[in-house]
Amino acid sequence: xxxxxxxxxxxxxxxxxxxxxxxxxxxxxxxxxxxxxxxxxxxxxxxxxxxxxxxxxxxxxxxxxxxxxxxxxxxxxxxxxxxxxxxxxxxxxxxxxxxxxxxxxxxxxxxxxxxxxxxxxxxxxxxxxxxxxxxxxxxxxxxxxxxxxxxxxxxxxxxxxxxxxxxxxxxxxxxxxxxxxxxxxxxxxxxxxxxxxxxxxxxxxx
Amino acid sequence: xxxxxxxxxxxxxxxxxxxxxxxxxxxxxxxxxxxxxxxxxxxxxxxxxxxxxxxxxxxxxxxxxxxxxxxxxxxxxxxxxxxxxxxxxxxxxxxxxxxxxxxxxxxxxxxxxxxxxxxxxxxxxxxxxxxxxxxxxxxxxxxxxxxxxxxxxxxxxxxxxxxxxxxxxxxxxxxxxxxxxxxxxxxxxxxxxxxxxxxxxxxxxx
Numbered sequence: 063x064x065x066x067x068x069x070x071x072x073x074x075x076x077x078x079x080x081x082x083x084x085x086x087x088x089x090x091x092x093x094x095x096x097x098x099x100x101x102x103x104x105x106x107x108x109x110x111x112x113x114x115x116x117x118x119x120x121x122x123x124x125x126x127x128x129x130x131x132x133x134x135x136x137x138x139x140x141x142x143x144x145x146x147x148x149x150x151x152x153x154x155x156x157x158x159x160x161x162x163x164x165x166x167x168x169x170x171x172x173x174x175x176x177x178x179x180x181x182x183x184x185x186x187x188x189x190x191x192x193x194x195x196x197x198x199x200x201x202x203x204x205x206x207x208x209x210x211x212x213x214x215x216x217x218x219x220x221x222x223x224x225x226x227x228x229x230x231x232x233x234x235x236x237x238x239x240x241x242x243x244x245x246x247x248x249x250x251x252x253x254x255x256x257x258x259x260x261x262x263x264x265x266x267x268x
Numbered sequence: 269x270x271x272x273x274x275x276x277x278x279x280x281x282x283x284x285x286x287x288x289x290x291x292x293x294x295x296x297x298x299x300x301x302x303x304x305x306x307x308x309x310x311x312x313x314x315x316x317x318x319x320x321x322x323x324x325x326x327x328x329x330x331x332x333x334x335x336x337x338x339x340x341x342x343x344x345x346x347x348x349x350x351x352x353x354x355x356x357x358x359x360x361x362x363x364x365x366x367x368x369x370x371x372x373x374x375x376x377x378x379x380x381x382x383x384x385x386x387x388x389x390x391x392x393x394x395x396x397x398x399x400x401x402x403x404x405x406x407x408x409x410x411x412x413x414x415x416x417x418x419x420x421x422x423x424x425x426x427x428x429x430x431x432x433x434x435x436x437x438x439x440x441x442x443x444x445x446x447x448x449x450x451x452x453x454x455x456x457x458x459x460x461x462x463x464x465x466x467x468x469x470x471x472x473x474x
Binding site: 223239 | 301
């Protein structure tokens, strides 16, 4: 890419870590709340959801970035939606074919990635304005941030609701599982507490 | 003419992309759909095999059986004949569905070869409250059905779970879910049994 402006390694690093912490999609931008609340009852579905989002985000960022100069401003959202829904459907079919149990456990939440605002947000805010390489790094950073956050939330909920993490017993036998943590109410409570912690930790330093 | 030219110039990307993405989806679907269908059949077979271990394969009856659900709707039920290793009939199985506490409960029910006794049920899909209603999947609740008479079952709140008879002891805190399972089984088993007798597929109780 000789004619593209020089991109420093520092920019890549900043773009990647942006998604992990400074602009973490769940904790900082509060995007993608639907899967965050719905699939975090256990770590395994949360991880699967995170990987699906990384795949879709990466593919849509690549496609959008490649055609960014051809996009007509008033038709761009339509193009984003078309791109995203294609890749989500592919991810859904792959899950159904190779991970049928997981696909059943996730239920409608895989097709619902289509309306996950993280993906359309990255297409609009990053991929449609940046070169291919930056868009790819951004997709990986944002996707990794989303996946990690989901896994942390799911880890807390799975531990408290079953005493297990990744289906491996970690709590002593005397531990009484909190069934409520596995239910929707547990998702709201756990997310609220985690958000509060993150807000305290990342208080703007003056 | 100018209008058409304007229209094309604005939307050519959208049209081209739609075709490309459509093609991509068609290819993926064609490649994966046999596997997805196979997964569904495998799952059903696996579940029914745990209920009728002596079955070697399952053969659907040529004619579907029409029953009335408790909402009064007509439904076509495909009954599968379980065939043992030497070709003898070892049981019957069919899918049954009804309204649970939160969502539809789908069961697969197995009955012995003379439609006299239940061989049990397994849950295909349900969305009952974790920790309470989802105990309909638990082994001790299911065990009450294994060997119970294939006629009207009744639900009681107290009783001996170990005793296998037409009285099913409800799960504490999940009466509605327990009732739903009993209702689904009653609705399907009694009607399928009656129709099968009429068709002469099973002999009257000897």
